[in-house]
Amino acid sequence: xxWGTLVATVSxxxxxxxxxxxxxxxxxxxxxxxxxxxRRRAVYIEFISAAGVCHARLRQIAQGTGDGAETASAxxxxxxxxxxxxxxxxxxxxxxxxxxxxxxxxxxxxxxxxRAVAEGAGLGSRAFHDVYHPYLEAVWxxxxxVREELxxxxxxxxxxxxxxxxxxDRCPVCRQAA
Numbered sequence: 001x002x003w004g005t006l007v008a009t010v011s012x013x014x015x016x017x018x019x020x021x022x023x024x025x026x027x028x029x030x031x032x033x034x035x036x037x038x039r040r041r042a043v044y045i046e047f048i049s050a051a052g053v054c055h056a057r058l059r060q061i062a063q064g065t066g067d068g069a070e071t072a073s074a075x076x077x078x079x080x081x082x083x084x085x086x087x088x089x090x091x092x093x094x095x096x097x098x099x100x101x102x103x104x105x106x107x108x109x110x111x112x113x114x115r116a117v118a119e120g121a122g123l124g125s126r127a128f129h130d131v132y133h134p135y136l137e138a139v140w141x142x143x144x145x146v147r148e149e150l151x152x153x154x155x156x157x158x159x160x161x162x163x164x165x166x167x168x169d170r171c172p173v174c175r176q177a178a
Contacts, residue, residue, distance in 0.1 A: 088103065
């Protein structure tokens with residue numbers, strides 16, 4: 001028996017098996033990373049969409065003429081109806097630290113807006129604007145954080161011809177007050 005042939009055959013087989021196992025592990029790692037990125041992107045979009053639904057409802061309530069109890073109840077329901085609490089929990093699980101922090105800041109500003117509307121702040125009131133513009137700034141900070149994480153690209157207010165993210169430079173109420 002020729003031992004050289006046997007050793008070469010066994011060695012070749014081990015190399016082939018090792019290469020196959022390594023290639024399979026790399027493929028699984030790549031698929032897992034891609035799946036994780038897709039899951040994060042989905043929850044990022046779902047979170048800002050839920051916030052947008054809630055924001056739109058709060059603006060609608062702030063335009064209304066309901067009584068105090070009715071307005072407060074509708075403002076409380078806006079958060080629940082938008083489903084933002086559930087999405088926020090998924091955001092905390094899947095998001096990077098930067099995006100989770102920006103999302104939490106945005107949620108806190110949305111809650112401040114919700115409380116102001118529940119207390120009767122009308123759309124054109126100073127009380128509404130005092131919480132509305134910080135909310136807008138937080139929304140854009142969240143968008144910037146998501147964009148930087150997912151695409152590595154920066155976004156600035158000047159991109160849209162704006163001076164600030166908070167919208168005060170474009171707000172007729174704020175410009176009239178100044």
